[in-house]
Amino acid sequence: MKRKNIVWNLTRLCPFRCTFCCVSATYVYGFQQIYPIDDSTPVIEGELSFNQQVEVLAGLDPSGFRIDFSGGDVLINPRNIDLILIASDKFGAENIGLSIPGTFTTPQTLEIIQLYRGRLMAFCSLLAIFH
Numbered sequence: 001m002k003r004k005n006i007v008w009n010l011t012r013l014c015p016f017r018c019t020f021c022c023v024s025a026t027y028v029y030g031f032q033q034i035y036p037i038d039d040s041t042p043v044i045e046g047e048l049s050f051n052q053q054v055e056v057l058a059g060l061d062p063s064g065f066r067i068d069f070s071g072g073d074v075l076i077n078p079r080n081i082d083l084i085l086i087a088s089d090k091f092g093a094e095n096i097g098l099s100i101p102g103t104f105t106t107p108q109t110l111e112i113i114q115l116y117r118g119r120l121m122a123f124c125s126l127l128a129i130f131h
């Protein structure tokens, strides 16, 4: 069975304000990461909490989908890394993609991501510098 592609924008929060942004990102000043206060509370009203995100993953057939996680900046909320790893374990690393501006990639996050995932694709980072 051919897998269906899902592009899942985990958050609209982003440290950039690109004029060409196609997701109406919500600007966060100062290149700071935002941690949710707990797993039941979203980082910003209107988005899913970690527990709700896990629930969404649990409802998807592991052989039916490939997921590209995007934003906003996915790594602005460090808890999203845990969600990506859960997804990678369930769907297989080759079926998980990640599109990020790259702002919050550290050697540690890259190591974790490389360990579990098939590919890493950074998008719009260079363009963001100029906008």
Ligand code: SF4
Residues within 6 Å of the ligand: 014, 015, 016, 017, 018, 020, 021, 022, 023, 025, 071, 072, 073, 101, 124, 125, 128
């Ligand atoms: S980096 Fe990407 S998500 Fe953020 S404002 Fe720019 S285009 Fe939008």
